[in-house]
Amino acid sequence: MDKLLEIKDLRTYFVLDEGIVKAVDGISFEVKPGKTLGVVGESGCGKSVTALSILKLTGPRSKIQGEILLYRDGEVIDIVKLDPKGDEIRSIRGKEISMIFQEPGASFSPVHTVGEQIIEAIMLHQKLDKKAARESAIELMRIAGIPRPELRIDEYPHQFSGGMLQRAMIAMALSCRPRLLIADEPTTNLDVTIQAQILELLKELQRQFGMAVMMITHNLGVIAEMTEEVIVMYLGKIVESASVEEIFYNPLHPYTKALLESVPKVGKRVKGRLKAIKGIVPDPYNLPTGCSFHPRCPEFIKGICDVRVPNLVEVKPGHKVSCLLYGEVKKDE
Amino acid sequence: MNNILLEVKNLKKYFPITKGFFRKQVATVKAVDDISFFIREGETLGLVGESGCGKTTTGKVILRAYDPTDGDVILHIDGLDINVAKLSSKELKNVRRYMQMVFQDPFKSLNPRMTVRDIIGEPLLVNGIAKGKELDDRVADLMRKVGLRPEYMKRYPHAFSGGQRQRISIARALALNPKLVICDEPVSALDVSIQAQVLNLLKDLQEEFRLTYLFISHDLGVVEHICDRVAVMYVGKIVELAKTEELFEKPKHPYTEALLSAVPKPDPRMKTKRILLVGEVPDASNPPSGCYFHPRCNYAKDLCKEVRPELIDIGNGHLVACHFAKELSLKGIPIT
Numbered sequence: 175m176d177k178l179l180e181i182k183d184l185r186t187y188f189v190l191d192e193g194i195v196k197a198v199d200g201i202s203f204e205v206k207p208g209k210t211l212g213v214v215g216e217s218g219c220g221k222s223v224t225a226l227s228i229l230k231l232t233g234p235r236s237k238i239q240g241e242i243l244l245y246r247d248g249e250v251i252d253i254v255k256l257d258p259k260g261d262e263i264r265s266i267r268g269k270e271i272s273m274i275f276q277e278p279g280a281s282f283s284p285v286h287t288v289g290e291q292i293i294e295a296i297m298l299h300q301k302l303d304k305k306a307a308r309e310s311a312i313e314l315m316r317i318a319g320i321p322r323p324e325l326r327i328d329e330y331p332h333q334f335s336g337g338m339l340q341r342a343m344i345a346m347a348l349s350c351r352p353r354l355l356i357a358d359e360p361t362t363n364l365d366v367t368i369q370a371q372i373l374e375l376l377k378e379l380q381r382q383f384g385m386a387v388m389m390i391t392h393n394l395g396v397i398a399e400m401t402e403e404v405i406v407m408y409l410g411k412i413v414e415s416a417s418v419e420e421i422f423y424n425p426l427h428p429y430t431k432a433l434l435e436s437v438p439k440v441g442k443r444v445k446g447r448l449k450a451i452k453g454i455v456p457d458p459y460n461l462p463t464g465c466s467f468h469p470r471c472p473e474f475i476k477g478i479c480d481v482r483v484p485n486l487v488e489v490k491p492g493h494k495v496s497c498l499l500y501g502e503v504k505k506d507e
Numbered sequence: 508m509n510n511i512l513l514e515v516k517n518l519k520k521y522f523p524i525t526k527g528f529f530r531k532q533v534a535t536v537k538a539v540d541d542i543s544f545f546i547r548e549g550e551t552l553g554l555v556g557e558s559g560c561g562k563t564t565t566g567k568v569i570l571r572a573y574d575p576t577d578g579d580v581i582l583h584i585d586g587l588d589i590n591v592a593k594l595s596s597k598e599l600k601n602v603r604r605y606m607q608m609v610f611q612d613p614f615k616s617l618n619p620r621m622t623v624r625d626i627i628g629e630p631l632l633v634n635g636i637a638k639g640k641e642l643d644d645r646v647a648d649l650m651r652k653v654g655l656r657p658e659y660m661k662r663y664p665h666a667f668s669g670g671q672r673q674r675i676s677i678a679r680a681l682a683l684n685p686k687l688v689i690c691d692e693p694v695s696a697l698d699v700s701i702q703a704q705v706l707n708l709l710k711d712l713q714e715e716f717r718l719t720y721l722f723i724s725h726d727l728g729v730v731e732h733i734c735d736r737v738a739v740m741y742v743g744k745i746v747e748l749a750k751t752e753e754l755f756e757k758p759k760h761p762y763t764e765a766l767l768s769a770v771p772k773p774d775p776r777m778k779t780k781r782i783l784l785v786g787e788v789p790d791a792s793n794p795p796s797g798c799y800f801h802p803r804c805n806y807a808k809d810l811c812k813e814v815r816p817e818l819i820d821i822g823n824g825h826l827v828a829c830h831f832a833k834e835l836s837l838k839g840i841p842i843t
Binding site for chain 1: 557698700706727772781841
């Protein structure tokens, strides 16, 4: 099968004064060209750090181990080995892999016009003069659904609304026709009607440009609607990965099940109380032994779950789960 | 049917926009523009809408955190009818204890320099209800009720997680045995697995203390779960108000229909065609003519551009502000 990006045993640790935070702890997955991968989990589960690791944007106090393999015209580049400030990663960032962030208001520089910032991104990767880059930026803004782009290109970010700014962000991210777009909570701060507009826009652009999308979100509705494959993360590990249908109709991991049950859904009214997951996400400096979900797990087995660490095993074709209830764990692996 | 606890009549809150050294008024933002509704005792009324539609301002005007421009807020307590909107600030102090608020962001709504004991105990102290050892006991009791351990009383808010902080905030709101609690997006800032815990807590407390909630939220899933009736706001006005099931299954206002269809459904097999609204929420200082929703409405006719529809009862307590409410057949979400 064709691959665009393959991640093998990625570990991103932050070495801080308080201790080591294992933000991402041994995850493996792949992204196929033109497909949409959903990454779902609560805050602090390592979703965003995974995305930032792919672009090597995790900062000087982080340590990235494992392999991040980018397949490009028959050659394979291991992003982990690249210098985070070198030319090679810079030719990948924005060109091969682009990213859009949660808060468009915080991602744009307030002292430059939106146009200047998009033009900068274009001129960095393409051999265009300023005039051609401006034309191209206007065209991109039009594709992203910004009305009257030839006027709005000279406006500053504060003159844009949140939804419009996210469109401008998408225009910038698409400026070099990336093969992979990482969308980190792209609609979280937007109103539902604007969220709907942005999601439809992303779907349309994906059809047009054929890029792969890695959709990071905690919103299960967005996952159900946008993605084909889903990874569920908890405390830096993948607890379950499967097709979107399998995740929603046949979830195996107790965490996935609990997550699906605990969210009030439109159209499915739960009488009385919701099934809440007990407890809170543990302190990252002091992770539980064994399976890291065991203190909150409704199917916790004493003497097993708090001792043995489960591995991600394939229990069905394409459906992997990391739980001791499924499949036997090989000893001392 | 329960008694009516809170009645809001023709409530208005306008904010002036001033310019220049002499603060000359150049325009008015009609944040809340002539809204009326009531809440029964023990009921939860949801207030939904997009950001900037006036949900939070409505909550704050009811509490008199803002003084209303016009209108009445009548609280029916112990056989008395108290018009909160008309009280002087001195009289207000005695009435405030009946109405409390839980805020959206538990990281901003708790004073980082106060211990949990001081935060929860302050309303009791200020109102001269308890002090010293008795205060400690009351605070411990409140903490147990919201599912916190009283041993943590001496700690500061930074030592607590988001969900626990929201519990502190709820305990503070409950300290004076209020009748009405205004919950302004109480779970929006929390993680999904924690949201359910806090929603369950709010439901349990409502049963235990017969609380009445005004529940402000933009999350329709949460609103559907917790609310008995729902009011939909758009640019400072209520456009539709109905029982929760009815509003979700048979919306009568095109804006409600669009809101419902915009929510991503957590079901990969439900790939329905969604109604996309063009454009964005209009500026409240310069709203469109006629029906405020007409520039974005898929069903708008000439009449909508000129005449503003009134909020009328189309039967069974279902209020709609749309000229064509009876003619349009709009799509809701079947509730199973």
